[in-house]
Amino acid sequence: MQAYLTELYYIFLEPVLLYLGLTTQGSGDPTYGRDRLPYSAQERSLIYENPNVRSTRRRVYLCGTDPVLDVELQGVHALPSTYKNKRLTSFVNYYIWEMPSVAQLNADVYLVHGINDYSGKLTVQGTAFMRAGMRAIAIDLPSFGRSSGLPAYVPSMRVLANALHAVMAHVHFHDTLAELPALARRKRFGQGSSMGGFTVLYHCALYPPAAPAKLGGLANGARLSLDGVAVSAPMLQIASASRPSYTLEWIARRICMFAGRLPFAKAIRGNVSDDPKVDYYASIDPQNYRGLVRIATGLAIVAGIDDLARITSRIQCPVSIDHGENDRATSPHGSIAFFEKLHAEPKRLRLWPGVEHGAFIETNPSGDQKSSC
Structure with a gap:
């Protein structure tokens, strides 16, 4: 009760x-209690208790959509209402994972999780990238993981792309302070699945390299675009099995103004994999969001997919897409249509017969998920 x-x-x-x-x-x-939750056994063993890994945790505070780039804010664990006459509205939590003992490449990979998940689900991918000599930067998207926001409440998909952009600016800011190679001279790649795949693609369209960013405190002309992305089962079209009926969608649009935070639709629940262990382990993971999709979030997903389809031609970096033909969460037809409209080169689309949305999820007896969809 x-x-x-x-x-x-x-x-x-x-x-x-x-x-x-x-x-x-x-x-x-x-964070509505999310920041107080313990790390999973997988996160501890692969990252935080691994002597070969150096992990740095940061928060980038936002004034609207602009990051506040100021070293004095590091170590602040609350969300101040104002800072130096700027009204702070939210923060994005992220981690930099690296293996100092491995020969370092001049490259970063930004890891973006899917809906209901958090950055800790990306430790397996992060470990592979670290072993290859890259810095892995794992982001808790707004309203997920240890970032601020009501759980799973995302009123606009641009919030997600802007969060990724803010983290990139924050990384550049701290690299500059530490006299590390400037972000403008590093290769930056994006990797994500499902909603994470949508987010990195949306970022590529909203922040192409022809439009240098001039954010507060960021050197003029600093290039904050991605040099390439690899996505799996991207959220480019909701599969019919997961999209609410026309009647439910009509009702949602009518009540969104006063009840946008209301959990409303089952969406992908039960449609991620035919392996029952996948849903079971997701349901017992305290760091996962385990409720229904909120009305405003669901409508924002629909609007965001339409917007990305409209501006697909702005993407200029290489793109690799993998999608299972049996995906009941995000339709492979969305990836096919997106690929056909994509002007960027090189580009690659691989469709996997018999594969579902949760193809990249493995489970172990401890109940931790080794990877995220």
């Missing part, structure tokens, strides 16, 4: 109190 009442408060009352300035996000904890 207490959990039910708390959820009702977050859905209906908290937005009003926030608007009136009578409360703060999560009643003082902008």
Whole structure:
């Protein structure tokens, strides 16, 4: 009963109190308790207790969509309402993982997780990239993992692409302070699956290399575009098995204005894999979001997919797409249509017969997932 009442408060009352300035996000904890959760056994063994790995955790604070680039904010664990006359609205949590003992390449890979997940699900991919000499930068998307925001509430998909951009700017800022090679001279790659794949592709379209970013504190002309992306099962079209009916979508659009935070649709739940262990382990992972898709998030996904389809031609970097032909969460037809409209070269699309959305998920007896969809 207490959990039910708390959820009702977050859905209906908290937005009003926030608007009136009578409360703060999560009643003082902008992660709504996610930051207090322990790391999984997999995260600890592969990263945080691994003597071969150096991990750096940071938060980039945002004023609207612009990152606040100031070293004094590091170590601040709350979300100050203002900082140096700037109104701070949120923060994005991210990690830099690297293996100092491995010969280093002048390259970074930005790892972006899928819906309901968090950066810790990407430790296997991160380990592979580190062993190849790259820095792996794993991001908790807004409202997921240890970033701020009501769990799984994303009112616009641009929030996700802007979060990735803010992290890239923050990495560049700290590299410059440490007199490391400037980001403008590093190769930067993006890797993601499902919603993470959509996010890196959306970023490529919104931030092409022809448009240098001039963010607060960032050197003029610094190039913050990605040099190439590899995505699997990207969220470019929702499969019919996971998309709500027309009636439910019609209802959602009518009530979004006053109940956008309301959990509403099952969406991909039960459609990720035909292996029941996948859904089981996801359901017992306390760091996963285990509720229904919120109304505003679902409608934002639909709008974001349409927007990316409209601006696909802006993407200029090499793109590699892998998609299972039996995907019941994100349709492979979306990847095919996207690939045909993509002007970037080189580009590659591989369709895998008999493969579902959760092709890249493995489980172990401890209940930890080794990789994310």
